[in-house]
Amino acid sequence: MKLIAVGVVGLALLSGCKAVTTGTSSAPTLTFAQATNASLQAAHKFAMDISASVASGKLVLTSNEKQAFDAFAASLNATDALYIAFTQGSATQAQVAAALANTTALQTSAQTALGAQ
Numbered sequence: 001m002k003l004i005a006v007g008v009v010g011l012a013l014l015s016g017c018k019a020v021t022t023g024t025s026s027a028p029t030l031t032f033a034q035a036t037n038a039s040l041q042a043a044h045k046f047a048m049d050i051s052a053s054v055a056s057g058k059l060v061l062t063s064n065e066k067q068a069f070d071a072f073a074a075s076l077n078a079t080d081a082l083y084i085a086f087t088q089g090s091a092t093q094a095q096v097a098a099a100l101a102n103t104t105a106l107q108t109s110a111q112t113a114l115g116a117q
Contacts, residue, residue, distance in 0.1 A: 068113035
């Protein structure tokens with residue numbers, strides 16, 4: 001796991017997520033896990049792109065932009081933890097779906113604040 005510090009909140013970037021096996025999973029659960037993994041990968045790409053732009057000096061965040069990005073990053077970290085717990089059987093699909101919905105909303109807010117960078 002890499003940690004990229006951005007502002008007040010650090011963004012934990014996962015090298016990879018645990019593969020979901022079909023042994024005890026139903027098809028809808030496997031489909032949910034795959035879709036969630038894809039959504040999390042896209043969210044991490046956005047986070048990494050913004051972090052790289054900030055680190056290289058190509059982007060300087062205003063206070064409002066930083067606040068929006070930090071809220072998104074914190075939510076993404078929490079959703080990652082829930083997703084990992086879900087793949088290990090200790091979190092529910094509903095918990096992950098709610099966390100992902102929050103992360104997606106905060107990503108949209110960050111993108112709006114950043115002018116869709």
